[in-house]
Amino acid sequence: MEKSKKKLGLVPKLIIAIIIGILLGLYSPTFVISILITASDLFKQFLMFIIPLMVVAFVTMGIADLSQGAGKLLAFTAAISYTSTLIAGSASYFVASSFFPTFVNEEVVSKVAAASDRAIEGYFNLAITPLLETTAAVVLAFVLGVSISTMRGKEIGDTLYNVFKELSEIITKVLNRVIIPLLPMYICGTFAKMTYQGTTFAIMSVLWKVFLVVIILHLLYLVIAFTFAGTVTKRNPITMMKNQIPGYLTAIGTQSSAATIPVNIKCAESNGISEEIRNFVVPLCANIHMAGSMITITCCVTATLLIYGMPHGFLTLFPFICVLGVALVASPGAPGGSIFTATPFFPVVGIPAVGDIASLLQAMYIAQDSFGTACNVSGDNAISALVESYYRKYIKKEK
Template identity: 35%
Template sequence: MKLGLIPKLLIGIIIGILIGLFAPQWIISITETGRVFLGNLIKFFIPFIIFAFVAASIAQLKENAGKLLTFSVGLSYVDTIIACTIAAVSSYLIIPKFIANRTFTDVEGAEIGEPFVEIAFPPMMDIMSALVLAIVIGLAASWGKSKLIANLVDEFKDIIDVVIRKFIIPVIPIFILCIFTGITAKGEMTSAIVIFGKMLVLIILLQLVWLTIEFSLAAFIAKANPFVAFKAMLPAYVTALGTMSSAATMPVSLRQAKTIPNMDKKIADFVIPLYANIHTAGAALTLTISAITVSIITLGELPPINLIIVFIIVLGIVLTGAAGVPGGSVLATLGILQSILGFDEVGLGLMLALFMVQDSFGTATNITGDGALALIVNRFFGNKGTESA
């Protein structure tokens, strides 16, 4: 029987905890070697992931330029930023209350085996350089007449998609195993598991709250019934729980969006496929909460508010092209977690584990929210937008 990613992650976490509890130090040294090696390997690919996703998503705008596209993309970005802001405010108010005196810095960690060898292969560029270069190349492809640049960017994104699906995703459970082995061996696991359980409950509750806000505001703007609109998108939510992919769920969400009363089918045909690839409010909300939690646990303090503001602004840009790839959202975010919030391999590994475990709920929130945004777009462009765009 072929196991899915979440079962593999859970197995990796369990095996890592068992190894950390009972294995001798030389075994711990092996897992620490794996942690450092795989951590360096993932960090090597991060700039390429950011460049591929962002550059390709901007380059694709050239054939669809117009008021409808500009409005739709801007609405998606604003929606994501608001979701992140609500998540950040909630995290600052709630998370410190159930983390008190349970951070890694409060635990007298045991000495564990050192890695047998550390192989360094630094990334070819830093994170912000990759982001700026992606924006420049993407804009050049979208504004200019060169099909070559656009095709190269698109093909490079396809290559990175293959790297993610065939290489990075398969090794993540092993990386998580190594991370949790070290955490357990140091005596930090007991406090972390309680915190993570509460955090996951908070994430799912806030995702449902955000969907309520999205559909309420969208229905108010579009003068529609929010309950009818949400009911129409419910099959897409359930489907996304199983697929964990906005792209794979898109046919269902497109069909369901067209059942929303007064929805212009041309608008649905345009915005739903678009939002399946750029709208990431559910994932962004999750990443914001997880980042603040992991920062407190590993660094011993809340991130400065100015850094969280920068993180949220950049996060909305980075996630633009990552929504359609399973696990793409968190992989694209690892770079800014490292460069802006200062996460090390342990912090990045915890973010991977936490995000992947709830990925189906984040994806379901993304894809269901697409229907709410479609309502707003339909309000301003229905029955006329596709012709003027």
């Protein structure tokens, strides 16, 4: 029997790509870096073309599926999931904006600002015009998603729904077969360029501290979420968190909310959640509750804005958090799916959707993606306890 070969995960590939990029930036001739930047620029153009299609496909399907279900129960679950995501993002901003300036000092900002003095570009660039602007893609996705969800099975059939379902599957395949495999090359080119310009080590001195703060925020969020859910539903929060450990560890290993659903349902069962509620809430929240991802993205964006000396006030970040809370609905289950869904909305805070800053943000997020996913799915079971309490008090009595 042939032994199955273990595939190298995305995070190790990114780490290797970053190391290679730094070494190339330090020691390789300029023409090698220019070749790598050329390849990165071509990938960047393709990514710019795919992003609006990704928004239309995923957000349309997310909203279309979200509005199908059990009426009041669905509305309550969606409302509490969005509120949780919004609070998580807002709280993480206040923590980040308070702590990050202590290690994003003037020296780091000045080194990044001086990078323009040693500019280097690729040999050529091929412009690929997107079919839609990002804003138009978002508006179209919302119009289509809401229309399909309210009209399907009543005024129209399933044809349009199936078209967008198949489109989302095509985009997911493009993400898994093209974007994700080529991402290490893209990141390698970014770090080679940053190293050549002299900014890499200043930025890296910040990243590990950001990573540490994000993990602590994830854990604090879960303690607060389970404490609140346990208090409301008269369950022991410590027991609930203990029962959630298998789901948390599974999510770290799979980096996918969808892949963790079977284990997470078992965790909900251990917490005494009824079968009808856990089978409804856990799969739904795997697609609509993204508190962990929101914490990670908000911290990474805040750190990036500080590093590049850009405006980073709460009024700058809050609209981004609000929009992202909806846009992350049904973000693809592939590693890094949430950050690619978030990428079109970077301009809301003044960051271009493509370019060196965007690729740095993507690398920062993906390095922490497994912990964000683990926070997402663990928070789902805190929500399932609240939903069951609501169901027993207000809905079951009506039947």
